Structure formats: C-alpha cells, structure tokens
Amino acid sequence: MHHAPLVIGGKTLAEASDGIGESRDPSTGEVIGTFARAGLTEVDQVVAAARHAFDNGPWTRMRPFERGRILRRIGELMLERRDDIARLESRDSGKPLRDAYWEVDCSARFFEYYAGVADKQHGTSIPLGRGIVDWTVKDAIGVSLQIIPWNYPFQLIARGVAPALTAGCAVVIKPASDTPLSAYEFLKICQEAGLPDGQVNLVNGRGSLIGDALARHRGVDQITFTGSVPTGQRVLEAAASHAIPCNMELGGKSPQILFADADMEKALPIIAGGFLTHAGQVCNAGTRLLVERKAHDDIVSRLHDHIRKINIGRALDDPDMGPVINAGHKAEVEGFYELAESEGQLLMGGNLPLEAGLAGGAFVRPALVTGISNTARIAREEVFGPILSVIPFDTAEEAVAIANDSDFGLVAGVHTASIDHAMHMAQDLRVGQVWVNSFGIGLDVEFPFGGYKLSGFGREKGLEAIGAYQQIKNVCVRFG
Ligand SMILES: NC(=O)C1=CN([C@@H]2O[C@H](COP(=O)(O)OP(=O)(O)OC[C@H]3O[C@@H](n4cnc5c(N)ncnc54)[C@H](O)[C@@H]3O)[C@@H](O)[C@H]2O)C=CC1
Numbered sequence: 001m002h003h004a005p006l007v008i009g010g011k012t013l014a015e016a017s018d019g020i021g022e023s024r025d026p027s028t029g030e031v032i033g034t035f036a037r038a039g040l041t042e043v044d045q046v047v048a049a050a051r052h053a054f055d056n057g058p059w060t061r062m063r064p065f066e067r068g069r070i071l072r073r074i075g076e077l078m079l080e081r082r083d084d085i086a087r088l089e090s091r092d093s094g095k096p097l098r099d100a101y102w103e104v105d106c107s108a109r110f111f112e113y114y115a116g117v118a119d120k121q122h123g124t125s126i127p128l129g130r131g132i133v134d135w136t137v138k139d140a141i142g143v144s145l146q147i148i149p150w151n152y153p154f155q156l157i158a159r160g161v162a163p164a165l166t167a168g169c170a171v172v173i174k175p176a177s178d179t180p181l182s183a184y185e186f187l188k189i190c191q192e193a194g195l196p197d198g199q200v201n202l203v204n205g206r207g208s209l210i211g212d213a214l215a216r217h218r219g220v221d222q223i224t225f226t227g228s229v230p231t232g233q234r235v236l237e238a239a240a241s242h243a244i245p246c247n248m249e250l251g252g253k254s255p256q257i258l259f260a261d262a263d264m265e266k267a268l269p270i271i272a273g274g275f276l277t278h279a280g281q282v283c284n285a286g287t288r289l290l291v292e293r294k295a296h297d298d299i300v301s302r303l304h305d306h307i308r309k310i311n312i313g314r315a316l317d318d319p320d321m322g323p324v325i326n327a328g329h330k331a332e333v334e335g336f337y338e339l340a341e342s343e344g345q346l347l348m349g350g351n352l353p354l355e356a357g358l359a360g361g362a363f364v365r366p367a368l369v370t371g372i373s374n375t376a377r378i379a380r381e382e383v384f385g386p387i388l389s390v391i392p393f394d395t396a397e398e399a400v401a402i403a404n405d406s407d408f409g410l411v412a413g414v415h416t417a418s419i420d421h422a423m424h425m426a427q428d429l430r431v432g433q434v435w436v437n438s439f440g441i442g443l444d445v446e447f448p449f450g451g452y453k454l455s456g457f458g459r460e461k462g463l464e465a466i467g468a469y470q471q472i473k474n475v476c477v478r479f480g
C-alpha cells in the first residue's frame with residue numbers, strides 16, 4: 001500500500017492536520033493508497049517554505065547552466081523509474097498501462113527540454129541613443145502554485161514545474177485527491193537529483209479548502225491551474241484578491257472536421273483515438289466530429305464497427321479503454337448518455353467487463369451520437385467521457401462556423417487531402433492549436449498549448465510557457 005506524505009521545505013510529513021485520505025483504483029474500487037491530507041495549518045507552512053527557498057535558497061543564486069544539469073537529472077531519473085511510476089499512475093488514474101508509460105516519457109521530455117532552455121533566457125538591449133544603455137532581464141516571478149487535475153497527474157506536474165524551475169521559481173504542488181500518489185514519486189526524484197530543499201513542495205488536500213486558501217495566500221505569486229471551468233473561475237477570483245497572474249488550462253469540446261476527400265482508412269483511428277484516449281478524460285479530446293454530409297454514413301458505420309470491438313478492462317491489463325476516474329464520474333457520464341438518447345440516436349460500443357473483482361470498477365462504454373445539430377447540449381457541454389457527437393456539414397464555410405460555435409476553443413483536427421481546406425481551417429478556426437491529418441502527436445513538448453475563450457489563457461509547453469514564470473525588469477543607465 002502506498003502512502004503519500006506531504007513534503008514541505010525538504011521535510012517529509014506522514015501526517016497532516018486534515019487527517020488521512022484514501023486513493024482508490026478506478027478499475028476495481030479497491031483502496032490502493034493513502035495520503036496525508038493537509039489543512040490550513042500546512043498551507044501557511046508550505047507557502048513559507050517555498051518563499052524561504054525563493055528568497056534565500058541556493059536555486060536563485062545558482063548559475064542557469066547548473067540549474068539545467070539538475071533539471072536534466074530529474075528527467076533521467078524519471079526514465080530510470082518509468083516502470084514503477086507508470087504502474088502506479090495506471091492504477092491510480094485508471095489509464096491503460098501504455099498511456100501511463102507515455103505519460104512518464106513525456107514528463108521526462110519536459111525536463112530534458114527545459115534543461116536546455118535554462119541558460120538561454122536572454123533579455124534584450126534597447127537603443128536609446130548615446131550616453132544611455134538600456135536592457136531587460138527576465139526575473140523569476142517567485143512562488144508558483146500548481147493546481148493539478150486527476151487525468152494526467154504526473155505529466156501535468158512536469159509540464160508546469162519544469163518551466164517554473166527553469167525560470168528560477170519555487171513551487172507548491174496541489175494534486176487532485178483522486179490521484180494523490182505519483183506526486184510523491186516526483187518529489188523523491190527531485191530530492192535525489194539535487195534540487196534544493198523547499199524549491200518544490202507537495203501538499204495533498206481538499207481543493208475547496210487548501211486549494212482555495214493557497215490561491216488566496218499573499219505568499220503565492222503566480223498560479224497554474226488545469227481543470228474544470230467552474231473551479232478555474234473560483235481560482236481566478238482567489239487570484240484577483242491579491243492580483244496575481246494565472247495560467248488557466250480549462251475544458252474543451254474540440255471539433256475534428258472530416259472532409260469527404262480525406263483518406264478514411266488513416267482518419268478513422270485518429271478520430272477514434274481523439275475521443276477514446278483515457279476514456280475521453282482529456283481536456284483536448286476531439287468530441288465533436290463535423291463530417292462532410294456525403295461521407296457521413298460511411299464514417300459513422302466505420303466508427304461504429306470500431307467502437308463495437310473496443311476491449312474495456314482493468315488499466316494494468318492495458319486494454320483499449322480503461323475506466324473513468326470514479327463512480328460519481330461514471331454516473332455523470334451515463335447521465336450524458338441519457339441526454340444524448342433524448343437529443344439524437346445513441347450507438348454504443350464495447351462490452352463492460354463483468355469478471356469477478358471488476359464489478360466495482362467505474363467502467364462506461366464508448367458511444368456515438370448521430371442525428372443532432374450543434375445546438376444540442378450533448379454537442380456543447382464537456383462530458384469528459386468517451387462519447388462522440390457527429391454533426392454533418394455541406395461546405396467548408398459551414399464547417400468553420402459550426403466548429404467556432406462553441407464556448408470553448410482549445411484544439412481542432414482537420415482531415416482532408418486538400419491543401420486549400422487545410423489552410424482555410426488553420427486560418428479561421430478560433431482555437432489554440434489546429435492539427436491537420438493528425439490529432440495529438442506523441443511526445444511533443446516543444447509547441448505551445450492552450451486555449452481561446454472558456455478553454456482558458458496562457459500557454460503551456462514550448463518556449464512560450466517560460467514567460468508565465470518570469471517578469472521583465474528594465475534597467476536604464478545614463479553615463480558620461
Ligand atoms: N481541463 C482538464 O484537463 C480537466 C477538466 N476536468 C473537468 O472537471 C470536471 C470535474 O473534475 P474535478 O476533479 O472536480 O475538477 P476540478 O476542476 O474541480 O479540480 C481540479 C483541481 O482543482 C482543485 N480545486 C477544487 N476546488 C478548488 C478551489 N476552490 N480552489 C482551488 N483549487 C481547487 C482540485 O482539488 C484539483 O486539484 C471533470 O468532469 C471534467 O469535466 C477535470 C480534470 C481535468
């Protein structure tokens with residue numbers, strides 16, 4: 001049985017003021033671990049520890065290339081421990097084992113990538129004429145609070161913490177209570193790689209209690225949040241109470257646009273992967289399929305054949321699709337199936353695993369909804385489950401209009417053989433990222449990621465992410 005303690009200022013605390021929480025395996029419902037649940041007492045302690053590390057610790061004074069070496073070592077240690085971390089993450093979050101391996105590999109890539117960026121944070125020199133020298137420096141913003149959701153806990157810690165450390169920040173991590181275990185593996189790796197005490201701290205606990213108190217704390221200088229829109233809005237209110245900047249990565253209802261000229265054989269697994277990965281519990285899941293009318297019946301029949309064969313099972317057995325995160329979320333997803341049935345036609349796939357031992361698992365079946373328009377609730381609301389709304393269109397202009405008619409604007413996929421269609425979509429879609437003949441490529445940490453509209457603001461990944469953790473200082477010197 002795993003136990004995740006708090007880590008504050010380098011000290012490991014097995015117990016905390018809000019008691020002990022339990023973490024369950026979504027595949028079976030079994031308790032697989034416990035965690036020390038921080039309360040308000042530890043909120044003050046953890047912010048003080050991060051502040052102390054930032055204001056007085058060695059990281060701030062270390063040369064950037066030396067920071068880079070420690071960041072690189074963190075990535076190496078992740079790869080050395082990938083079996084243990086992937087198995088723990090697969091069990092705790094319910095994602096198929098191969099996806100958990102991908103998550104660890106991707107986390108290591110974040111540290112490799114930002115290790116190389118650490119010593120390249122140049123400022124600019126601004127010409128103001130003779131007798132004046134003016135330049136900018138990129139200063140670390142201070143203490144970064146990272147509020148993490150349950151869908152990709154290990155990877156989303158890496159995604160935010162790597163650029164924060166690269167910029168010179170100290171960090172407080174607040175994981176989601178459904179997936180509290182892998183964050184402690186991350187802390188152990190940081191300590192072993194030589195990261196100074198207090199530079200990264202960990203507090204598990206209730207979002208509405210410690211998440212809110214941390215976001216309001218005057219000792220926090222910046223927040224990176226990934227999660228739902230309503231919680232993100234609460235975090236923004238808390239941040240506004242002391243006027244600090246936030247990176248918000250919220251929900252989506254991302255379109256995949258299929259033109260009749262696309263190579264259907266190639267498009268099919270991409271479209272399916274877009275809404276089935278991690279049982280649809282991905283912020284950028286492609287859950288609206290906009291299909292050119294003449295290809296509608298063909299693709300629906302191919303997709304239905306595909307989802308009929310989906311093997312659903314225990315995450316550690318590496319099925320096509322594992323469970324959703326918990327019984328409460330399963331009930332919510334099933335509520336959306338009922339809604340879909342009342343709004344259109346529901347085509348189900350997969351078979352629920354009924355073996356002994358799996359009855360307590362939070363399994364749902366993948367589904368397609370047809371016979372709806374983009375005004376249906378099922379086409380507008382984020383389900384965070386494996387359900388694809390299929391909507392026909394007649395022209396490229398209509399496809400863009402439907403795609404953009406959404407509260408969200410995270411990503412979009414376009415499947416076409418026409419360069420004109422591809423470029424038209426890339427230009428006019430109101431989303432943070434457009435994929436052409438692909439959707440969510442492998443281990444890429446190099447490009448920016450983030451949304452328009454209710455999908456949030458700020459960018460994760462790539463060189464753009466560093467800016468969230470820096471502020472610009474200008475120095476102007478007159479001489480002679
Ligand atoms: N964009 C994304 O990647 C994600 C979206 N979601 C969406 O959110 C829905 C609900 O999932 P939840 O786990 O309840 O997500 P949530 O958005 O409530 O939780 C995300 C994180 O925020 C923390 N939190 C909760 N209340 C807080 C507060 N008042 N102040 C500060 N932090 C707080 C949570 O403890 C967790 O660490 C899902 O069904 C899905 O639709 C959930 C997870 C990830």
Ligand SMILES: CCCCC(=O)O
Binds near residue numbers: 152282284
């Ligand atoms: C795989 C990256 C997941 C991103 C997210 O759901 O927030």
